[in-house]
Amino acid sequence: MNQINRVAIVGGTHGNEFTGAYLIKKFEQIPALIQRPSFETLTLLGNPQAFTAGKRYIDKDLNRCFFIDNLLDSRLSSYEDIRAKAIEQILGQKSNSQVDLIIDLHSTTANMGLSLMLGSHHPFLLKLAAYLSSRNSQVRVCYTQPEKGSNFLRSLSELGFVIEVGPVAQGVLNAEWFQKTEELIHNILNYLEKYNQNLIPQTNETLTYYQYVGAIDYPRNEYGEIQAMIHPQLQFRDYQPLNPGDPIFLTLDGKAIAYEGTSTVYPVFINEAAYYEKGIAMCLTEKQVYSL
Amino acid sequence: MNQINRVAIVGGTHGNEFTGAYLIKKFEQIPALIQRPSFETLTLLGNPQAFTAGKRYIDKDLNRCFFIDNLLDSRLSSYEDIRAKAIEQILGQKSNSQVDLIIDLHSTTANMGLSLMLGSHHPFLLKLAAYLSSRNSQVRVCYTQPEKGSNFLRSLSELGFVIEVGPVAQGVLNAEWFQKTEELIHNILNYLEKYNQNLIPQTNETLTYYQYVGAIDYPRNEYGEIQAMIHPQLQFRDYQPLNPGDPIFLTLDGKAIAYEGTSTVYPVFINEAAYYEKGIAMCLTEKQVYSL
Numbered sequence: 001m002n003q004i005n006r007v008a009i010v011g012g013t014h015g016n017e018f019t020g021a022y023l024i025k026k027f028e029q030i031p032a033l034i035q036r037p038s039f040e041t042l043t044l045l046g047n048p049q050a051f052t053a054g055k056r057y058i059d060k061d062l063n064r065c066f067f068i069d070n071l072l073d074s075r076l077s078s079y080e081d082i083r084a085k086a087i088e089q090i091l092g093q094k095s096n097s098q099v100d101l102i103i104d105l106h107s108t109t110a111n112m113g114l115s116l117m118l119g120s121h122h123p124f125l126l127k128l129a130a131y132l133s134s135r136n137s138q139v140r141v142c143y144t145q146p147e148k149g150s151n152f153l154r155s156l157s158e159l160g161f162v163i164e165v166g167p168v169a170q171g172v173l174n175a176e177w178f179q180k181t182e183e184l185i186h187n188i189l190n191y192l193e194k195y196n197q198n199l200i201p202q203t204n205e206t207l208t209y210y211q212y213v214g215a216i217d218y219p220r221n222e223y224g225e226i227q228a229m230i231h232p233q234l235q236f237r238d239y240q241p242l243n244p245g246d247p248i249f250l251t252l253d254g255k256a257i258a259y260e261g262t263s264t265v266y267p268v269f270i271n272e273a274a275y276y277e278k279g280i281a282m283c284l285t286e287k288q289v290y291s292l
Numbered sequence: 293m294n295q296i297n298r299v300a301i302v303g304g305t306h307g308n309e310f311t312g313a314y315l316i317k318k319f320e321q322i323p324a325l326i327q328r329p330s331f332e333t334l335t336l337l338g339n340p341q342a343f344t345a346g347k348r349y350i351d352k353d354l355n356r357c358f359f360i361d362n363l364l365d366s367r368l369s370s371y372e373d374i375r376a377k378a379i380e381q382i383l384g385q386k387s388n389s390q391v392d393l394i395i396d397l398h399s400t401t402a403n404m405g406l407s408l409m410l411g412s413h414h415p416f417l418l419k420l421a422a423y424l425s426s427r428n429s430q431v432r433v434c435y436t437q438p439e440k441g442s443n444f445l446r447s448l449s450e451l452g453f454v455i456e457v458g459p460v461a462q463g464v465l466n467a468e469w470f471q472k473t474e475e476l477i478h479n480i481l482n483y484l485e486k487y488n489q490n491l492i493p494q495t496n497e498t499l500t501y502y503q504y505v506g507a508i509d510y511p512r513n514e515y516g517e518i519q520a521m522i523h524p525q526l527q528f529r530d531y532q533p534l535n536p537g538d539p540i541f542l543t544l545d546g547k548a549i550a551y552e553g554t555s556t557v558y559p560v561f562i563n564e565a566a567y568y569e570k571g572i573a574m575c576l577t578e579k580q581v582y583s584l
Contacts, residue, residue, distance in 0.1 A: 025517065026544040054569060109461040169401040169461035171565035175521040175542050225317065229467040250467050252318040273463035277346060 004100045004192045008042045008091050009034065009185065011105040013063050013153055014274070015050025018173040019165055019181050020105025026182075036189055038196035042099065044090065046153065049079060054171050056274055063104075067151045084153075092156045102160035103188060104153050105181065107168045109273045110282075111236040113138040114184055117162035118209075119150055123292075124159060127200070130207040130292055131191055132184065139184070140239055141209040142268060142285060167236065170273055205292045210239065210266050210285035217279040219249055219257065227251055230271045230281060238268045242284075249281070296392045296484045300334045300383050301326065301477065303397040305355050305445055306566070307342025308462040311469050312397025312455075315477070328481055330488035334391065336382065338445065341371060346463050348566055355396075359443045376445075384448045394452035395480060396445050397473065399460045401565045402574075403528040405430040406476055409454035410501075411442055415584075416451060419492070422499040422584055423483055424476065431476070432531055433501040434560060434577065459528065462565055497584045502531065502558050502577035509571040511541055511549065519543055522563045522573060530560045534576075541573070 009027065011020025027034050027043045034041040045051060047062045058079040065084035070076055091099050106117075116129050118141065133139040142164075154160030165181050168174045194200050219228040228249035234242070241264045242248065248267075249257040259265075265284040269275060272282075301319065303312025319326050319335045326333040337343060339354045350371040357376035362368055383391050398409075408421050410433065425431040434456075446452030457473050460466045486492050511520040520541035526534070533556045534540065540559075541549035551557075557576040561567060564574075 022518070022521070022544060030545060109464050167461070169459070169464075169565050171462060171568060172401050172563055173518065173521045174563070175524045175527060178521060178544075179524075226314070226465065229314070229465045229470060232467045232471075235467060252314060252470075253322060271464055271466070273461050276463060 003196055004039045006040045006042065006097060006099045007101045007103070007189070007192060008044060008099040008157070009103045009105065010044045010046050010087075010091075010153060012048070012051045013046030013104055014056045014061075014106060015047045015052070015058075016054055016056050016170040017105075017107040018171065019107045019168060019177050020163075021045060021051050022173055022178060023105060023182055023185070034185070034189060036193040038193055039100075041189065042091075042097070044087065046087065046104070047080065047083060056170070063106075063153055064151045066153055066155050070151070087153065088156060099157055100159060101192070102154050102157040103185065104160065104162045106162055106164045107170075107177065108164045108166035108269060109169060110269045110271060111167045111238045112164045112268060113140055113166075113239075114180060115140045115142050115164040115268070117142050117144055117154075117164055119144070119152065119154060119160065120158070122159060125161060126207055126290065126292055127205075128188070128191055129209070130205045131200075132187060133207070134205070135187060136184070138180070141207060142212070143209060144212045144283070203292075207290045207292060209288055209290060210268060211288050213265065213284050213286050215280045215283045216248070218276075218281045219251070226276075228257060231256060234267070234282075235271060238270050239266055241265075241287075242267050295488055296331045298332045298334065298389060298391045299393045299395070299481070299484065300336055300391040300449075301395045301397065302336045302338050302379075302383075302445060304340070304343045305338030305396055306348045306353075306398060307339045307344070307350075308346055308348050309397075309399040310463065310465040311399045311457055311460060311473050313337060313343050314465055314470060315397060315474055318474075326477070326481060328485040330485055331392075333481065334383075334389070336379065338379070338396070339372070339375060348462070355398075355445055356443045358445055358447050362443070379445065380448060391449055392451060393484070394446050394449040395477065396452065396454045398454055398456045399462075399469065400456045400458035400561060401461060402561045402563060403459045403530045404456045404560060405432055405458075405531075406472060407432045407434050407456040407560070409434050409436055409446075409456055411436070411444065411446060411452065412450070414450060417453060418499055418582065418584055419497075420480070420483055421501070422497045423492075424479060425499070426497070427479060428476070430472070433499060434504070435501060436504045436575070495584075499582045499584060501580055501582060502560060503580050505557065505576050505578050507572045507575045508540070510568075510573045511543070518568075520549060523548060526559070526574075527563060530562050531558055533557075533579075534559050 011024035062080040129141045218226045228251040231247040247256040248259045267282040270282045303316035354372040421433045510518045520543040523539040523542045539548040540551045559574040562574040
């Protein structure tokens with residue numbers, strides 16, 4: 001990566017995640033906030049119809065519509081499939097204005113603080129993540145799935161990543177998270193400007209990150225109905241160590257269910273509202289330290 | 293009121309308010325929990341299709357479908373209109389099993405603790421509310437609108453009331469609120485049992501309650517788009533005094549907007565997700581003390 005020429009900030013990829021959607025509204029009203037001398041910054045409201053309706057999506061999850069095969073498949077005609085193809089035309093490799101970096105803004109009902117969700121170990125992203133997490137202890141770095149073949153919007157750019165902020169309820173605009181997310185975006189844009197000006201110092205840094213190793217569903221009965229909830233001792237304890245034998249669920253009739261793994265893990269997306277339908281009560285990660 | 297013979301507990305009147313819906317599931321699995329010697333307790337999942345879909349409603353807000361005229365109007369045929377008529381057949385005055393008291397379980401993204409939302413000043417409800425709030429400081433008592441002509445489900449019974457618990461995100465089952473709500477229900481049922489056995493002592497009590505006096509919408513532009521959010525100093529401060537000149541909103545570009553009223557009020561439903569579409573950023577109440 002020689003130079004960042006064009007950056008995209010996307011919000012409202014999920015229509016009921018208001019933090020990002022309203023930041024896009026703000027940046028559209030005051031574009032000077034996100035302009036920097038050495039590169040261009042675009043904004044995009046990911047799913048306008050879902051945002052208007054106050055829903056995550058109209059027909060299907062837009063942030064699962066970006067498999068290359070799906071983008072090429074003319075038979076896929078749901079609102080989100082069509083929207084994904086349109087977004088690829090605006091931001092993707094085949095567009096005239098291909099962006100070098102995508103920041104996709106999300107929120108979560110889990111206590112994720114300010115989480116950078118990366119898809120690749122690209123050295124540029126690692127250094128950026130190390131810089132941001134060293135400046136703000138609320139910034140966490142998380143690897144969910146390998147970027148190759150990802151169906152996420154961020155996969156339209158080699159340097160695409162997601163920011164998850166929370167806990168914040170769906171359909172709610174929370175001023176505190178709005179301000180923290182905006183500050184993080186400014187730190188990112190300022191870093192990119194320094195990078196272009198070759199002002200990023202070489203340092204021997206380490207980066208602590210959380211590597212996805214699996215997911216756990218809620219205990220369910222034969223009809224698929226949930227029979228247990230996140231244990232109160234685990235609720236809102238994202239990124240905290242979960243040891244074998246620690247309680248993870250509490251059945252409706254009051255019995256604790258222990259974590260049966262064989263090693264310590266670090267759960268994230270604990271009790272994320274949007275993941276009930278995906279069969280995910282939490283994602284498990286391993287804590288790792290990377291020397292840059 | 294001589295004797296309570298039949299009580300209904302309703303949950304999931306809004307399909308994405310999981311606390312009540314899963315309590316109904318629990319009580320259906322273990323009915324002995326809500327049985328008492330002197331009266332019968334029914335359970336009802338208010339909006340089954342919306343609960344399955346994880347949405348507040350399918351076509352329209354079920355908890356605004358109970359105007360008497362609407363229940364009699366055969367032309368109203370949305371899913372919720374039909375469901376409201378069915379619920380009236382089960383719980384209402386014309387049913388064979390008319391209930392004497394309805395507990396309708398809701399949750400809110402606002403910091404409402406355990407709120408009893410009453411529609412009438414019926415002495416029985418006032419004494420019950422005083423008893424519950426004296427036992428648990430998280431219990432608040434709130435009057436929203438006069439019961440006469442109410443469109444709420446609770447209006448099917450003279451002794452109908454709503455329990456609002458929160459803050460809890462829509463579409464999330466939170467174990468702590470589940471447990472607190474269940475405990476409150478048990479306290480209510482135990483009180484009703486004592487009432488039937490004439491074991492409620494006469495006391496000179498006072499009841500502090502919050503009387504609805506109006507609502508405030510978010511500042512919006514000419515297209516109806518929200519231009520300001522709840523001020524961080526007001527977020528989650530439900531039932532706390534708001535004085536003239538205190539900040540209530542923060543515009544997207546960072547300017548505080550002050551409360552312009554002439555007297556101290558006590559906001560509730562601050563930043564309730566479901567009220568964005570109703571044009572309500574918060575409800576205002578006045579604090580009042582009633583001598584029983």
